[in-house]
Structures are given as C-alpha cells and as structure tokens.
Amino acid sequence: xxxxxxxxxxxxxxxxxxxxxxxxxxxxxxxxxxxxxxxxxxxxxxxxxxxxxxxxxxxxxxxxxxxxxxxxxxxxxxxxxxxxxxxxxxxxxxxxxxxxxxxxxxxxxxxxxxxxxxxxxxxxxxxxxxxxxxxxxxxxxxxxxxxxxxxxxxxxxxxxxxxxxxxxxxxxxxxxxxxxxxxxxxxxxxxxxxxxxxxxxxxxxxxxxxxxxx
Amino acid sequence: xxxxxxxxxxxxxxxxxxxxxxxxxxxxxxxxxxxxxxxxxxxxxxxxxxxxxxxxxxxxxxxxxxxxxxxxxxxxxxxxxxxxxxxxxxxxxxxxxxxxxxxxxxxxxxxxxxxxxxxxxxxxxxxxxxxxxxxxxxxxxxxxxxxxxxxxxxxxxxxxxxxxxxxxxxxxxxxxxxxxxxxxxxxxxxxxxxxxxxxxxxxxxxxxxxxxxxxxxxxxxxxxxxxxxxxxxxxxxxxxxxxxxxxxxxxxxxxxxxxxxxxxxxxxxxxxxxxxxxxxxxxxxxxxxxxxxxxxxxxxxxxxx
Ligand SMILES: Nc1ncnc2c1ncn2[C@@H]1O[C@H](COP(=O)(O)OP(=O)(O)OP(=O)(O)O)[C@@H](O)[C@H]1O
Ligand SMILES: [Mg+2]
Numbered sequence: 441x442x443x444x445x446x447x448x449x450x451x452x453x454x455x456x457x458x459x460x461x462x463x464x465x466x467x468x469x470x471x472x473x474x475x476x477x478x479x480x481x482x483x484x485x486x487x488x489x490x491x492x493x494x495x496x497x498x499x500x501x502x503x504x505x506x507x508x509x510x511x512x513x514x515x516x517x518x519x520x521x522x523x524x525x526x527x528x529x530x531x532x533x534x535x536x537x538x539x540x541x542x543x544x545x546x547x548x549x550x551x552x553x554x555x556x557x558x559x560x561x562x563x564x565x566x567x568x569x570x571x572x573x574x575x576x577x578x579x580x581x582x583x584x585x586x587x588x589x590x591x592x593x594x595x596x597x598x599x600x601x602x603x604x605x606x607x608x609x610x611x612x613x614x615x616x617x618x619x620x621x622x623x624x625x626x627x628x629x630x631x632x633x634x635x636x637x638x639x640x641x642x643x644x645x646x647x648x649x650x651x652x653x654x
Numbered sequence: 655x656x657x658x659x660x661x662x663x664x665x666x667x668x669x670x671x672x673x674x675x676x677x678x679x680x681x682x683x684x685x686x687x688x689x690x691x692x693x694x695x696x697x698x699x700x701x702x703x704x705x706x707x708x709x710x711x712x713x714x715x716x717x718x719x720x721x722x723x724x725x726x727x728x729x730x731x732x733x734x735x736x737x738x739x740x741x742x743x744x745x746x747x748x749x750x751x752x753x754x755x756x757x758x759x760x761x762x763x764x765x766x767x768x769x770x771x772x773x774x775x776x777x778x779x780x781x782x783x784x785x786x787x788x789x790x791x792x793x794x795x796x797x798x799x800x801x802x803x804x805x806x807x808x809x810x811x812x813x814x815x816x817x818x819x820x821x822x823x824x825x826x827x828x829x830x831x832x833x834x835x836x837x838x839x840x841x842x843x844x845x846x847x848x849x850x851x852x853x854x855x856x857x858x859x860x861x862x863x864x865x866x867x868x869x870x871x872x873x874x875x876x877x878x879x880x881x882x883x884x885x886x887x888x889x890x891x892x893x894x895x896x897x898x899x900x901x902x903x904x905x906x907x908x909x910x911x912x913x914x915x916x917x918x919x920x921x922x923x924x925x926x927x928x929x930x931x932x933x934x935x936x937x938x939x940x941x942x943x944x945x946x947x948x949x950x951x952x953x954x955x956x957x958x959x
Pocket of ligand 1: 713714715716717718719720721722844916917918919920921
C-alpha cells in the first residue's frame with residue numbers, strides 16, 4: 441500500500457495567484473505609470489481585495505460569506521464584486537479612464553463592481569495564458585540564465601505592446617529580423633496557427649519548431 | 655431532425671450499466687437492471703455496485719461505514735483495479751493496519767494487493783483537508799499517474815465540517831471531479847444527529863444525498879421490547895444495525911430494510927430483510943400455537959380418561 445508522498449501532493453498557491461491577478465489588473469489599467477498619472481492610486485486596495493476574492497471563489501470554491509470573512513469585508517461587497525458584468529465594465533472602463541484625466545480624477549472613486557469586473561477579467565486572461573508580460577519576462581529572463589537559452593527574453597521584449605490573441609502576421613512583423621538558434625524566423629513561423637493566444641504559447645511554439653528542426 | 659432521438663435508439667445507445675464487486679457479502683445482488691427480452695421484462699442483477707457511480711454511505715458512528723469502504727478497497731484491489739483511499743479521520747498508518755486485517759478476514763493476502771492501493775493522508779495534511787481544490791488537484795495527479803479506477807473518501811464530512819455553508823459546493827465539486835475522471839466512488843458521510851436515524855440527510859444538511867448517484871443508509875437500533883427481542887433474536891438493551899439502499903439513479907435496487915451484521919472477524923455482511931424476519935417470527939408463533947393446541951388436546955384427552 442502506497443501512502444502518497446509530499447511530492448505527489450498538489451497545493452494551489454492562492455496568494456501568488458492573487459498577486460498575478462492583481463498585476464494583470466494593473467496592466468489592463470495601463471500599467472503603474474498610467475495609474476499614477478490618473479491619480480488613481482486609491483484604487484489599489486480594492487483591486488487587491490477583488491483580485492483575492494476572485495481567486496478564492498474560482499480556485500477554492502469559497503462562498504461569498506467565507507470570502508468576506510477571509511478578507512475582512514462584508515458579504516455584500518463580495519457579492520457586488522463577483523457578480524459584476526465584465527462586458528459592461530469593459531466599455532465603461534475606457535470612458536472612466538479617458539474622462540479621468542485632469543482634475544476630476546481626485547474624486548474618481550472606484551466602484552466595487554468595477555473592481556470586481558476588472559479582477560474577473562484579469563483572472564480570465566491569466567487562465568488563458570496571457571500573463572502580465574512584465575512578470576512573464578522577469579521569470580523567463582531569470583530562467584534563461586539558469587538554462588543558458590537566450591532567445592525567449594528577446595522574443596518577449598520584441599512583442600511588447602502586442603494585444604493577445606494576435607494574428608501570426610502581426611507576430612511576424614515584430615520578429616522577422618530574428619535568428620533563433622541558427623534558424624531564421626521566416627522558417628520557424630510558417631506553420632504556426634493563424635492566431636496565437638498568448639506570449640507563453642508563442643514561446644512554446646517556437647521551442648517546438650526548433651526542436652523539430654534540430 | 656438530428657437533435658431528436660427516438661426512444662428505441664436512446665435505449666440501444668444508452669451506456670449499459672455494469673456492476674463492480676463491492677466486497678460486501680449480500681450487497682452485490684441488491685442492484686439490478688431491467689431488460690426487455692422477447693417482450694418480457696427480465697431483471698438482471700449487476701453483481702456489484704454500479705460502475706462509474708458515486709455512492710454515498712451515511713450513518714451514525716460505529717455503524718460499519720468505514721468497514722464497507724475498506725472491504726470495497728480490498729476487493730477492488732484484488733481484482734487489479736487500482737484504488738485510492740482518501741483518509742480524512744484516521745491517520746494513514748492505522749488505516750494500513752486496518753486494511754491488512756480486513757484483507758486477511760476476506761482471505762486475501764495483503765501482499766498481493768499492495769501495489770493496487772494508494773492512500774492519500776488528509777488527516778495529516780491541513781491543506782488537503784481544508785481545501786478541496788488542493789485535494790482534487792492531488793487526486794487528479796494520483797489518478798493519472800497510477801491509473802486509478804476507484805476513489806474512496808472516508809469521510810467527506812471531515813472536509814466540510816468546519817464550514818457548513820459550503821458543504822454543498824464541496825460535495826458538488828468532488829462529484830463533478832469523480833465523473834470527469836470516470837471513477838467508481840464510495841463517499842462516507844457521518845450523521846451526527848440522533849433524530850430521524852434512518853435517513854440519508856446527514857450532518858451536512860442536504861448536501862450529499864441530492865448530489866450523488868446512490869445512497870446507502872445505515873442506522874442503529876436498540877432492542878427495546880419483547881417483540882424486538884423475538885424479532886432480532888437479541889436481548890433488550892443490545893444494538894442491531896439496519897441497512898437500506900435509499901435511492902440510486904443509475905439502476906434498479908432493492909428497497910427493503912435489512913439487517914447489517916459485523917462478523918467477529920470484522921466484516922460487514924448484509925442479511926435478511928425485516929419482513930423476512932417478521933414472517934419467520936409469525937411462522938414460529940403459529941407453530942408454537944399449533945403445538946400448544948395439540949398439547950392441550952392431549953392433556954384434555956388424558957383428563958377424560
Ligand atoms: N474485528 C472486529 N470484530 C468485531 N467487530 C468489529 C471488528 N472491527 C470492527 N468492529 C465493529 O465495527 C464497528 C466500527 O465500524 P466502523 O469503524 O466501520 O464504523 P463507522 O460507521 O465508520 O463509524 P464512524 O462514523 O465513527 O467512523 C465497531 O463498532 C466495532 O464494534
Ligand atoms: Mg469510520
């Protein structure tokens with residue numbers, strides 16, 4: 441009889457995932473500089489809470505009350521966050537950000553449901569592989585030192601600004617000059633799928649192609 | 655119209671329910687399917703619990719739930735079906751020795767099944783016990799890695815105890831997971847209240863029974879009257895265990911209340927129905943009455959002489 445050992449036990453890191461969601465929210469809002477520019481730093485606490493709430497709900501199956509207790513807020517707040525419509529906020533957000541410029545911003549308070557919708561959106565992006573690019577680049581460049589493979593951080597740097605999912609033509613535009621491990625990008629990208637869903641799936645595609653070619 | 659299927663094609667296309675042995679004597683023939691053959695309905699026993707179903711066993715403490723869970727594990731392992739046992743209440747090392755003893759009682763050499771039983775010790779791991787997502791991630795990993803066919807959880811109550819609100823959510827997640835991985839599963843759940851002994855609605859409110867495929871309820875009964883004494887053949891003050899299949903949406907099943915016995919080697923055996931006991935008692939009474947009557951007659955004739 442085999443007692444399952446530590447190495448087979450999986451643990452979800454809620455804390456880290458909440459952090460990733462939070463960073464993705466900031467990216468969606470235009471990055472730290474943008475948030476400072478709009479004087480919207482006061483948004484951050486409720487964005488942290490909503491990021492955490494979404495993760496507890498989606499990953500752990502916590503109910504509103506449990507989340508509220510865990511995060512030290514009210515059940516109604518959590519309910520408003522988690523039942524917010526992502527679509528609605530997607531439209532309104534742009535308005536809010538645009539009209540936010542100038543003095544008005546000082547009173548530009550973040551509504552609970554907007555915070556919730558942003559976190560939900562960010563969570564979905566991450567689940568679909570579109571990690572906050574800064575975070576991904578950081579890890580990739582760190583690992584590329586460890587494994588002595590230097591092309592992934594270069595690729596990530598070059599595709600900065602692309603809005604995933606993206607067509608393979610757009611990728612080509614950015615990377616056509618690259619030579620990766622001795623292969624021209626021209627040869628590598630030819631049988632890529634028409635749309636590429638995330639930076640990490642792009643890296644995977646490239647790695648697979650190189651392996652084939654070798 | 656492609657979306658509309660005729661009843662006859664639905665009947666032929668539907669997955670045939672199959673049984674898989676439970677390792678509990680007297681239990682396997684209580685599940686059956688019906689088939690129409692030559693215009694007649696025939697009942698075909700499954701010779702086991704329905705495969706790919708999630709079976710909930712509920713009852714108060716000491717009713718034999720864990721023993722059934724262990725017998726199922728051992729039997730399945732002996733058939734080469736890899737089984738994972740999630741222990742929530744008993745530390746793994748006690749479970750291992752209990753499984754070994756149980757195997758000997760079932761005349762199965764524990765060494766022969768050693769590689770077919772996998773134990774997830776949630777008793778000793780807070781993150782597994784308190785966080786169903788971690789438990790299911792771990793199970794997914796174990797199921798894939800070791801080609802697991804059956805999952806036993808003793809008990810699910812221990813997974814939602816501290817947080818009654820989400821009992822339903824937790825059980826539903828477990829259920830969906832087990833379905834996704836085509837597992838045959840035994841979930842043990844404890845009944846804490848003494849009220850309404852013989853019902854499947856346990857401590858987690860209505861969480862478990864409405865979600866799972868099959869429910870088995872076990873109750874304790876104290877012998878309280880002379881009638882009970884006669885019926886169950888045990889003295890007043892002693893306890894008997896009663897067993898009933900309380901619904902199964904996968905197949906047909908026996909609906910009577912039966913005696914559940916725990917043998918002196920520690921195995922659960924499902925026995926006679928209460929109505930069988932009653933008619934046996936009646937027969938006995940009639941025989942006695944007959945005897946009495948003839949006795950009287952003899953005496954009477956004697957006196958007349
Ligand atoms: N070897 C044995 N011989 C006789 N009886 C035994 C043996 N092993 C266990 N039992 C009986 O089986 C009962 C325990 O059954 P089991 O542990 O399955 O209970 P349970 O329903 O799982 O209870 P709980 O809810 O407390 O876990 C005990 O009451 C004990 O009397
Ligand atoms: Mg038990």
